[in-house]
Amino acid sequence: MSDAYLNFANSAFGARLAGMLGLPRPVPLERFEAGQPVVAGDVLVGAGGTPELLPALLAAFRAMRAATVAHRSVQGWTAMANQAGLMSGLWSTGEQPGGPLKAVVFDATGLATVAQAEALYQCFHDAVRSLQSCGRVLVLGRPPEACPVAEQATVQRALEGFVKSLAKEVKRGIAVQLVYVAPGAEAQLEGTLRFFLSPRSAYVSGQVVRLAPFEAPAPSDWVQPLAGKKILVTGAARGIGAAIAETLARDGAQVVCLDVPQAQDALQAVAERLQGRALALDIADPAAAGQIAQAALADGGWDGVVHNAGITRDKTIAKMPPHLWQTLVQVNLVAQQAINQALLERGALQPQARLVCVSSISGIAGNLGQTNYAFSKAGVIGLVHSQAPRLPRGMAINAVAPGFIETQMTAAIPLAIREAGRRMNSMGQGGQPVDVAETIAWLLSPASQGVNGQVVRVCGQSLLGA
């Protein structure tokens, strides 16, 4: 689906006109292409207090062949880096900023007092103007709930307000996140860095992610981290589901594409193109969960499930007939629950299986005319929270919550509401189905086992929220 204004505002004539009229000029977002480096430019490293992630960062940057420069707030980075065979120098030696930056990574794990957080201010005060368009900012902290000292917990929690404000002011397609790295997970940062520093996270911003220690080995091949994995994608015949199937196949997965029998032709086409398999089933059918578990067992057990299938049936509650409540809740919530249960009970999942549920910002913030939809999508978050601690060790379940994504579904929204949805976020535009797909691919990767029970919004930092 296309965003005519985005295209216009970035044409030669449109850009001039938008400039004259003071109209917003959303930046065309960079997206992943095969063969690209993870970060196409210099990464500035900053830190405060006594940072705890520098060795882990060094190892990860070396593995992903990223070029780093040091902010004055981080002591000894260049010496450490050069010793490890990674070229690195001081970004700026005086008042003048150094060269352009594609990313800033600030290690905030050492911030134990509010006063120490001034280093955070200094680093971004110095560097933010040097960030190139579609740049990336990552602040790495410690989970406040795991901090032994109250002031440390306070300052770590304060990072969230900083990150969300910075995400709103950087503009130019720059994405800003906060990753809380639990003690013990330091050496397992690479997969998360690769996602958040690369164009794969184009439409994810202002998010807070927690990384816990885990046991799975890193992928042997970062180009195809899902090689050999069998993964079910529901609602795969079109839109976001088709994009998910495609992205997972690109990353090496054998995709089982599921959709309703009425969509069989489109489903078959997607499955054939991806050398996957089609499964024509209506998940609203009470027999479906059993049939799906059967299919998984016949495959020798699946490595992942993406619960993407979902419907909307918008009406204000006073005007909503009962079947719109029932049908929607059945498809969006009961079916996900029943499929998980059948797969788990029958042992139809591999020991390190990953479940990803598609929620929605509507489930987080609520939406007029969507009591049924928001109930179901908040329920999906409930499902993730309640299942995460109950899953067999090694498995994980998470949700993605898309904001305004350009699809046939959103193309049908009346113009004024569509435009509001598109612009009311920090990217000034809607996301693409591939943005949701890339986020799901990251959650399915062996490198993401430490992400469990979480909700990651793919919404360009939509203004809409709790």
Next chain:
Amino acid sequence: MSDAYLNFANSAFGARLAGMLGLPRPVPLERFEAGQPVVAGDVLVGAGGTPELLPALLAAFRAMRAATVAHRSVQGWTAMANQAGLMSGLWSTGEQPGGPLKAVVFDATGLATVAQAEALYQCFHDAVRSLQSCGRVLVLGRPPEACPVAEQATVQRALEGFVKSLAKEVKRGIAVQLVYVAPGAEAQLEGTLRFFLSPRSAYVSGQVVRLAPFEAPAPSDWVQPLAGKKILVTGAARGIGAAIAETLARDGAQVVCLDVPQAQDALQAVAERLQGRALALDIADPAAAGQIAQAALADGGWDGVVHNAGITRDKTIAKMPPHLWQTLVQVNLVAQQAINQALLERGALQPQARLVCVSSISGIAGNLGQTNYAFSKAGVIGLVHSQAPRLPRGMAINAVAPGFIETQMTAAIPLAIREAGRRMNSMGQGGQPVDVAETIAWLLSPASQGVNGQVVRVCGQSLLGA
């Protein structure tokens, strides 16, 4: 401060013009006045599954002299109520709605399966049009994290999406909340019901509050629940702080009003009017915390502290000089932390003391040009979260997070931004300082001891969020 559009749109001519032009017509919100009943009209009671709060609701409604009617979703309410000497009947016996309602209270604690939640839909489908303007909706559930069964946790969590959507579609000044009542806290609902059902909660909507069991006895006098309590209010010379001091005094408290020495005249006037005491101190001064603890000890220990004092120093981070970061963080975060610590260490708080910190939706959602402010206000949330489990048993600490509140501070915001802030919420208007004050008074009440470590937004369900 006044909202000219609100007044205009509710004048005879303005209302006609607004109607013709399709402009929003925000409803003048009802606010608490002495002598009013808690709820000025009928309360509809609904329920699903096997509800667990009906006896507690019955006792609370009787105590607050509320008139109830039963929705068809709740079995046996009228019999129970009549037996207890509370007049109650079935609201509607057929297809036609019953009489007008001032509130709907839905006991969702019995919802153990997704299918059972259809009762929730039914109740609000039937009743929502009968809600009077400035009506109240309360959905009462069980904390998902305390549910022993996964599906129960899922459906309880799903309530949040429902409540937030309903809050967005009811309009007409109607406020909608979700209260999670922990097992054991059933009999302690009254204080929370009194707040959320009355006009005291005028500008609070779309909120989720958790109520844990506690030991404090209910107030002997609901008109002056703070009678005899000594409470410090910082930043009390004007604006929201003055309103807080005034509301606490109305509720019986002896207020210690603190502000900077430069505001001494205004401060003295507020303190005299409320028969309280003035304390002219700059909390940014490192000696202040000790002096405050000294004052508390001289008073024999305080029962509450309201950390309202705060400043803004807006600049995008690239343009922000270091002192704007330092000064703001000192006043908004370090001072709160230091005062709490001094009071606790020196034993200058009563055993059931209550601490209330003023955060901001900017600390939750982030805001352009406010990296310093949002850092400090997210830090306040961190302070509340980290202190709550560390406080001596019997004490509690919570935050309120105001949205757009009409003050001299907001009157200085440029018109277009001010109008956006005012209208981008479910009430279509800004809040008044008294709305923040009423919420703080509720948190300070002996009846709220079971509310601890929480953040309650006073924002009219502002669109801005995480």
